[in-house]
Amino acid sequence: MTGKTQTSNVTNKNDPKSINSRVFIGNLNTAIVKKVDIEAIFSKYGKIVGCSVHKGYAFVQYMSERHARAAVAGENARIIAGQPLGKSIIIISVFLNQL
Numbered sequence: 001m002t003g004k005t006q007t008s009n010v011t012n013k014n015d016p017k018s019i020n021s022r023v024f025i026g027n028l029n030t031a032i033v034k035k036v037d038i039e040a041i042f043s044k045y046g047k048i049v050g051c052s053v054h055k056g057y058a059f060v061q062y063m064s065e066r067h068a069r070a071a072v073a074g075e076n077a078r079i080i081a082g083q084p085l086g087k088s089i090i091i092i093s094v095f096l097n098q099l
Contacts, residue, residue: 006040010029013075018061019092020063020065020068020091020092021058021061021062021063021064021065021067021091022059022060022062022068022091022092023042023059023061023062023068023071023072023089023091023092024057024058024059024088024089024090024091024092025038025042025057025058025059025060025075025086025088025089026056026057026085026089026090027056027083027084027085027086028053028055028056028057028080028083029060029080029081029082029083030053030054030055030056030057030058032081033051033053033080033081035051035052035053035056035058035073035092037080038051038053038058039051039060039079041075041080042060042071042075044074045062045070045074046062046063046064046066046067046068046070046071047062047063047064047066047067048060048061048062048063049061049062057088059092061075065091068091068094069088069091070090072091074092075089076089080093
């Protein structure tokens with residue numbers, strides 16, 4: 001999987017409003033899936049201002065909550081590199097409210 005990196009790696013801004021537009025993507029095979037792949041998949045839902053990929057998961061920071069919600073709704077059944085996302089994709093504020 002290849003592509004061109006264009007966004008920031010910053011997805012942990014302290015602005016409390018930004019948490020509503022941050023998506024957590026878990027269950028990723030990050031030995032295969034890279035930042036550019038995540039950007040390519042998720043950019044169709046709106047402007048990505050940040051994307052960070054870690055071992056087994058990633059975060060995507062959108063400009064708006066509407067874009068984040070569209071991404072979660074649109075990608076929850078996707079299989080990426082043999083790994084189903086399912087319940088492994090969620091808006092961060094929703095997750096925090098469940099704690």
